[in-house]
Amino acid sequence: xPLNMSKGIPRYIRNLEALGxxxxxxxxxxxxxxxxxxxxxxxxxxxxxxxxxVIGKTVREGRWKEKISSKAxxxxxxxxxxxxxxxxxxxxxxxxxxxxxxxxLHYIKRKYIDGWNIKSPSELDLMFTRTLKGRYxxxxxxxxxxxxxxxxxxxxxxxxxxxxxxxxxxxxxxASYEExxxxxxxxxxxxxxxxxxxxxxQSF
Numbered sequence: 001x002p003l004n005m006s007k008g009i010p011r012y013i014r015n016l017e018a019l020g021x022x023x024x025x026x027x028x029x030x031x032x033x034x035x036x037x038x039x040x041x042x043x044x045x046x047x048x049x050x051x052x053x054v055i056g057k058t059v060r061e062g063r064w065k066e067k068i069s070s071k072a073x074x075x076x077x078x079x080x081x082x083x084x085x086x087x088x089x090x091x092x093x094x095x096x097x098x099x100x101x102x103x104x105l106h107y108i109k110r111k112y113i114d115g116w117n118i119k120s121p122s123e124l125d126l127m128f129t130r131t132l133k134g135r136y137x138x139x140x141x142x143x144x145x146x147x148x149x150x151x152x153x154x155x156x157x158x159x160x161x162x163x164x165x166x167x168x169x170x171x172x173x174x175a176s177y178e179e180x181x182x183x184x185x186x187x188x189x190x191x192x193x194x195x196x197x198x199x200x201x202q203s204f
Contacts, residue, residue: 012037012049015056016201019133019194025202044200047190051139052197054147054160059132062162064103064125073099079113106166114172128167131156137194138177143187149194150177 009023013034017023026035041049080092088096092112095104107121118124131137131154140148146165147158155177157165174180181188 010034010037012040012053015053015060018056018059019052019198020135021198021201040201043203044197048192048197051141051147051192052201054162055132055139055149055158057162058158058164059129060162062158062164064101064106064164065159066102068099068102068105073105076105076109076113080108083113103164110168114169116169124167125164127154128156128164131167132158135195135198139192139194139197140177140181140188141190143189148177148181148186148188155180 009017013023013026016026023034026040027033028035037049044052077096080088080096084092089112092108095101095108099105101121103121103125107118107124110116110124111118116124118127131151132149134149134151136152138150140150142148145160147160149156149158150170153169153171154167155170156167159165170177170180174183180186
């Protein structure tokens with residue numbers, strides 16, 4: 001039976017496993033038990049472990065933020081009307097008739113406003129997951145507590161405990177993700193290398 005299907009695995013271990021951590025290395029060879037969470041926190045830091053857990057939990061069970069703000073929706077409707085006039089694509093029209101799904105809103109934005117070659121909301125969701133799992137990504141902690149995972153092309157924004165907020169491409173407009181957050185005045189409190197944290201985590 002695969003390890004991730006076994007019963008009794010602590011939730012924090014499952015969250016780390018979702019990021020590609022080899023959880024066999026998180027077992028103490030002397031007593032065959034998983035290292036306690038506080039032992040892992042001592043190795044990489046309490047805040048760092050919290051951050052990895054939030055990202056891992058978002059990979060495992062994260063959902064897109066349910067509520068669409070009326071202000072954000074109005075802004076995107078104006079942009080869509082400006083681009084298409086009354087000639088709206090069918091799935092855009094269907095969304096505007098029933099704008100309840102935040103994932104669908106971001107799919108519409110990326111496909112019809114930003115011009116991404118994507119075919120479905122589930123494809124965008126998969127891209128979000130891949131960005132979160134990027135071993136060579138940077139993790140940025142924003143003022144207010146949101147996390148931004150920056151890959152070689154995309155930025156995935158996460159809100160604890162497991163909310164998917166948005167995914168977009170910094171390469172479409174900026175030379176680096178640092179240039180992006182400086183220009184739009186997003187305050188970043190801390191930055192970590194995903195690879196470095198994962199290596200520390202497994203260096204028992």
